[in-house]
Amino acid sequence: MSQRFSASLSTVFDIHWNSFPIMIGPLILNLFDQENIHNLPRNLLDVCCGTGYLGKFFLESGFTVTGIDLSEEAIRLAKLKTKSSGSPAHWIVGDASNFNTLQKYGIATSTFDSLNYLEDVKALTNCIGCISSHLVDNGLFVCDLFTAMGMRTLNSISIDEREDSLTIIRGFYNQNDAYAFLSFSGFISNSTDSYTRFGQVLKLSVYKIEAIKNILEEHDFKDIRYYKISSKELIQIEDPESLERVVITASKDKSRNSSLSQSAKP
Numbered sequence: 001m002s003q004r005f006s007a008s009l010s011t012v013f014d015i016h017w018n019s020f021p022i023m024i025g026p027l028i029l030n031l032f033d034q035e036n037i038h039n040l041p042r043n044l045l046d047v048c049c050g051t052g053y054l055g056k057f058f059l060e061s062g063f064t065v066t067g068i069d070l071s072e073e074a075i076r077l078a079k080l081k082t083k084s085s086g087s088p089a090h091w092i093v094g095d096a097s098n099f100n101t102l103q104k105y106g107i108a109t110s111t112f113d114s115l116n117y118l119e120d121v122k123a124l125t126n127c128i129g130c131i132s133s134h135l136v137d138n139g140l141f142v143c144d145l146f147t148a149m150g151m152r153t154l155n156s157i158s159i160d161e162r163e164d165s166l167t168i169i170r171g172f173y174n175q176n177d178a179y180a181f182l183s184f185s186g187f188i189s190n191s192t193d194s195y196t197r198f199g200q201v202l203k204l205s206v207y208k209i210e211a212i213k214n215i216l217e218e219h220d221f222k223d224i225r226y227y228k229i230s231s232k233e234l235i236q237i238e239d240p241e242s243l244e245r246v247v248i249t250a251s252k253d254k255s256r257n258s259s260l261s262q263s264a265k266p
């Protein structure tokens with residue numbers, strides 16, 4: 001099952017559900033600047049970049065940016081958003097579990113529970129492998145995910161009613177098999193008197209945080225840390241499963257070799 005967000009869902013995220021990437025951008029940048037004792041290059045790889053809010057913030061903060069997403073509409077909106085943002089961004093339609101941009105980056109991100117939308121642990125493992133091989137030595141990886149605790153909050157129905165759209169979100173969490181379904185359906189305005197109906201069901205994978213830690217370590221990451229999100233900063237914590245949403249950071253271990261193709265530019 002493809003987890004690409006449809007054009008309508010990408011549009012709804014772009015217009016109405018953008019507060020998360022807008023909020024977390026400065027928190028990630030602060031963390032990068034605090035941790036940047038190795039003088040890492042200011043270039044960002046944003047995996048499952050959506051419609052480019054995080055990338056736009058980093059571009060405007062002096063980074064070069066590459067974003068990858070399966071959704072053509074999300075990439076179109078990201079390009080539109082960053083047309084006049086200073087340095088050029090590279091927005092690529094591609095799969096988070098199988099990509100090679102032929103570049104290396106100082107920081108890689110995957111925000112707003114994007115990794116939960118990967119098919120399964122195998123897809124997550126491939127994605128972490130790709131990210132690892134695209135980071136410079138000591139490069140920082142930052143992602144946030146729903147934990148099993150967070151998935152329980154998805155067992156509900158909510159309605160998001162706006163002037164230009166109506167979205168009904170139904171959630172179902174299957175605790176035994178470690179996945180959840182989110183169904184998004186509704187209407188979005190095309191013009192003053194015309195609406196398009198949309199509907200999409202997405203599967204979310206629930207990973208044990210310990211399993212993610214193991215995958216990171218197997219792919220040359222070290223210094224794995226967990227954070228909770230407060231309005232002003234990321235606060236380091238020890239027990240990630242106690243949160244509904246956890247931010248995970250890890251550094252690329254320079255003592256291990258990466259597998260990015262020989263033709264990749266350093």
Ligand SMILES: C[S@@+](CC[C@H](N)C(=O)[O-])C[C@H]1O[C@@H](n2cnc3c(N)ncnc32)[C@H](O)[C@@H]1O
Nearest residue numbers: 003005021048049050069070071095096111112
């Ligand atoms: C919840 S949105 C988050 C977007 C963005 N990271 C943000 O913070 O706003 C998840 C995004 O992941 C993308 N996605 C899902 N599976 C993907 C995959 N296998 N490869 C690349 N993108 C994927 C979807 O198209 C969608 O744009």
